[in-house]
Amino acid sequence: MKTSMTINGVAHSHDVEPRLLLVHFIRELAGLTGTHVGCDTSQCGACTIHLNGQAVKSCTMLAVQADGAQIATIEGMAKDGKLHPIQDAFWEKHGLQCGFCTPGMIMSAAQLLQRYPKPTEDQIRHQLEGNLCRCTGYHNIVKAIQYAAEKMPAK
Amino acid sequence: MATARLLGASIKRREDPRFITGKGHYTDDLKLSGMTYATFVRSPHAFAGIKKIDTSKALKHPGVVAVFTGKDMTGVNSLPCGWLLPDLKVPPHMPLASDAARYVGDPVAIVIAETQTAALDAAELVAVDWDVKPSVTRTDKAAAKGAPALHEVAPDNVAFRWQIGDAAATEAAFKSAAISVKKRIVNQRLVANALEPRACVARYEDATGDWTLWVTSQNPHVHRLLMTAFVLGIPEHKVRVIAPDVGGGFGSKIFLYNEETVCTWATKQIKRPIRWTANRRESFQTDCHGRDHVTDVELALSKEGKILGLRVKTTANLGSYLSTFAPAVPTYLYGTLLNGVYEMGAIHCEVTGVFTNTTPVDAYRGAGRPEAAYLIERIVDAGAAALKMDPAELRKKNFIPKFDSGYQTKVALTYDSGNYGAAFDKLLGMLDYKKFRSDQQGGRSSGKLLGVGFSTYIEACSIAPSKVVGSLGAQAGLWESGTVRVHPTGKVTVFTGSHSHGQGHETTFAQLVGDHLGIPMDDVEVVHGDTGIVPFGMGTYGSRSASVGGTALVMSMDKIKEKGKLIAAHLLEANAKDMEYVGGEFVVKGSPDKKIPFGQVALTAYVPHKYPDGVEPGLEATSFYDPSNFCFPFGAHACVVEVDQDTGHVKILRYLAVDDVGNVINPMIVDGMVHGGIAQGVAQALWEGAVYDEESGQLVTGSLMDYALPKADMLPMYETGRTETPTPVNPLGVKGAGETGTIASTPAVMNAVVDALSGLGVDHIEAMPLTAERVWKTIQAAKSKK
Numbered sequence: 001m002k003t004s005m006t007i008n009g010v011a012h013s014h015d016v017e018p019r020l021l022l023v024h025f026i027r028e029l030a031g032l033t034g035t036h037v038g039c040d041t042s043q044c045g046a047c048t049i050h051l052n053g054q055a056v057k058s059c060t061m062l063a064v065q066a067d068g069a070q071i072a073t074i075e076g077m078a079k080d081g082k083l084h085p086i087q088d089a090f091w092e093k094h095g096l097q098c099g100f101c102t103p104g105m106i107m108s109a110a111q112l113l114q115r116y117p118k119p120t121e122d123q124i125r126h127q128l129e130g131n132l133c134r135c136t137g138y139h140n141i142v143k144a145i146q147y148a149a150e151k152m153p154a155k
Numbered sequence: 156m157a158t159a160r161l162l163g164a165s166i167k168r169r170e171d172p173r174f175i176t177g178k179g180h181y182t183d184d185l186k187l188s189g190m191t192y193a194t195f196v197r198s199p200h201a202f203a204g205i206k207k208i209d210t211s212k213a214l215k216h217p218g219v220v221a222v223f224t225g226k227d228m229t230g231v232n233s234l235p236c237g238w239l240l241p242d243l244k245v246p247p248h249m250p251l252a253s254d255a256a257r258y259v260g261d262p263v264a265i266v267i268a269e270t271q272t273a274a275l276d277a278a279e280l281v282a283v284d285w286d287v288k289p290s291v292t293r294t295d296k297a298a299a300k301g302a303p304a305l306h307e308v309a310p311d312n313v314a315f316r317w318q319i320g321d322a323a324a325t326e327a328a329f330k331s332a333a334i335s336v337k338k339r340i341v342n343q344r345l346v347a348n349a350l351e352p353r354a355c356v357a358r359y360e361d362a363t364g365d366w367t368l369w370v371t372s373q374n375p376h377v378h379r380l381l382m383t384a385f386v387l388g389i390p391e392h393k394v395r396v397i398a399p400d401v402g403g404g405f406g407s408k409i410f411l412y413n414e415e416t417v418c419t420w421a422t423k424q425i426k427r428p429i430r431w432t433a434n435r436r437e438s439f440q441t442d443c444h445g446r447d448h449v450t451d452v453e454l455a456l457s458k459e460g461k462i463l464g465l466r467v468k469t470t471a472n473l474g475s476y477l478s479t480f481a482p483a484v485p486t487y488l489y490g491t492l493l494n495g496v497y498e499m500g501a502i503h504c505e506v507t508g509v510f511t512n513t514t515p516v517d518a519y520r521g522a523g524r525p526e527a528a529y530l531i532e533r534i535v536d537a538g539a540a541a542l543k544m545d546p547a548e549l550r551k552k553n554f555i556p557k558f559d560s561g562y563q564t565k566v567a568l569t570y571d572s573g574n575y576g577a578a579f580d581k582l583l584g585m586l587d588y589k590k591f592r593s594d595q596q597g598g599r600s601s602g603k604l605l606g607v608g609f610s611t612y613i614e615a616c617s618i619a620p621s622k623v624v625g626s627l628g629a630q631a632g633l634w635e636s637g638t639v640r641v642h643p644t645g646k647v648t649v650f651t652g653s654h655s656h657g658q659g660h661e662t663t664f665a666q667l668v669g670d671h672l673g674i675p676m677d678d679v680e681v682v683h684g685d686t687g688i689v690p691f692g693m694g695t696y697g698s699r700s701a702s703v704g705g706t707a708l709v710m711s712m713d714k715i716k717e718k719g720k721l722i723a724a725h726l727l728e729a730n731a732k733d734m735e736y737v738g739g740e741f742v743v744k745g746s747p748d749k750k751i752p753f754g755q756v757a758l759t760a761y762v763p764h765k766y767p768d769g770v771e772p773g774l775e776a777t778s779f780y781d782p783s784n785f786c787f788p789f790g791a792h793a794c795v796v797e798v799d800q801d802t803g804h805v806k807i808l809r810y811l812a813v814d815d816v817g818n819v820i821n822p823m824i825v826d827g828m829v830h831g832g833i834a835q836g837v838a839q840a841l842w843e844g845a846v847y848d849e850e851s852g853q854l855v856t857g858s859l860m861d862y863a864l865p866k867a868d869m870l871p872m873y874e875t876g877r878t879e880t881p882t883p884v885n886p887l888g889v890k891g892a893g894e895t896g897t898i899a900s901t902p903a904v905m906n907a908v909v910d911a912l913s914g915l916g917v918d919h920i921e922a923m924p925l926t927a928e929r930v931w932k933t934i935q936a937a938k939s940k941k
Binding site for chain 2: 033
């Protein structure tokens, strides 16, 4: 099935099997490998992207369901060579070690801060329930999101 | 040019920009022209003979390139076991099983196709005629009479019996003891669950006869050596193994596995590159598991609370086959740590390693040391309870006093340096222990169950020297390599045989080299993970990279400096013996204005016009460092919990850690590793556990829906502190920081929960994880006893 979507502002169109997952469209067909696959049961959140502005696990959707959608991935977060404040916060606060969960964490954190511009620690932890990290014990991820919240201009 | 001290600074990681922008290069990201995609046909049974495998339908499926079974892999040998204990039974472990499958997930065929989906579809069409047999998965039943035997070489399922310590002295200690306590301790099976699943891309190039294997490995040279020399019989020098960005290991990516071996063999058959990536179900079923001990432990105490003796009988589940380093984990990495941080009268430990129809068990973060620490810290608390003594007091009475070098334990090891009481005192201060006990009393009167648990642990890392570990059964050396290549412009590339998969070596090694050479760390590039460009190295596990890999780099830098002095002395018309290297400059001692910067010496080495006779051009050095001893980090952790009496739910109120890892290169990175380690150890105590169905041998906890990996809202912020006791073993004084958190935290949590329930008469809980159900049952049993 012909499936088209805009990813990070660039149009992508491919003929796909109906069973193709959105994450595989992004990784294999669009060649954007920053979005990762860490599980097969939608627990780990490494594949989190933004679909029409909503954080979504791209392994839970078929590519054909995203036909016509506006997608943002980790590769689209930095603008004009400048890191997004959440990316910068993860770097500043050592919110990553192996880096595998990081793209999904950052995409989830972006949605989190839209919902709660000044989140409490509990809100951060609760909102990150859908993203697993095996390296950091979450301590510095929480710190990074707190730091990003301080740095990001209130909307 | 003077630079600020780089060692000891919390410098942001240079690897992060690529990871936070999605530009990392993990194995599954790789796409080569002509790529094919593989999937494995695996046993759905715990134990079944293979009568026949029919691949004909799969081969006809559109898009299928090839299907191979074990029978096709002629001339291929067993995956090797790299640690041979005396009388160890070593059964064959073929890359594709062809006689029988011995655990759920055992691979029996590979299907290779033009697309991943075609491979998956075709794998469904491979028909295996199974002869299903009764299986055994339980550790305590594997060696029982009548248990199904997995291997001809081990009819009783016993792989080895091993012991350490002094049985007679221990027996005498128990006879003289005022009191003794005996407990059964089950250290459950865990799954490492690195977030990146295992993967490989194998490419054979027909025109040159070269292979390249990209693989999720913690030690690419070890992978190459084992695969080429032991299994496939192909020339080592024609195979390049690259471990690119690797998304976590925790031990599970040390070992040579079936899948990369089969893909490396198969790429030559089809003359096209092959990519295989595990899905999470395969990770659960086939990544080596960790722990899985059943132990009876006894502690003998004097009435004053001195530890007189420790007796340990452990059955260790090795799984279905011997993984690469499996026999070392429950023996030399476990029994030798049973002295803990205490003066002990006598120790005796017996371990029986058994085969079961389960995933092979090998090193998982800590590997043997968490099992030892858990055992000691739990039985010490049980001993304190039996003596009605405060567990902090009992620990203080028994700590080995501060020493700077050489404490001989009762179980073969010689500790390097330690100050155990100081770490514990610091912890008690952070905790405000007295206040906690008073809060606890106050809580009890209102039905609130508060508890604190301690863990004063020791850890052994940078396992060495090679000749000693060789005498104990290791089939490998345990040194590390480090090359320092100074370029003509004075910029430096270093090549380390260790491997980073989250540890931040690209940053810490650049700090180390920049600091030692007195040059900006931005002038230092760190290269690792590629057998094509890095000298043979042993890789990263056992918290060895800084202490062993870092020291190899220091040795190479020393050689660079010595050669630089010859060149500088010649340029300055001075005597090389009068030269010293200070802050990035070669200086004539006593004449601070007579000096030459590092960069000029580098250029001279490559443009040797004005050059000392007899000195080779170029400025590069390689060193191989084989440590004289292990390093022994230590520390003290405390966990404060509240247990809900009605539901059994455990809530962590505080988690405190004081770790002593020797000198620290980058405190931010060390703290990060401690955090992550704590999370994994806490998770063992409270949530994680691999469970097999006893009847069917199925792995019940085979997905992230069933195996409780901790989430952000299950864990607290950690309060960390540090003492620094440098090791005399290496010139950096660093000990190792990758595993302390995991080793320390599990007993701290368990002891906290037992402490919370102590008012109900609970002095021990046999098994983990401490799910609400298990804790609730413990509470009910204690109440019904009262």
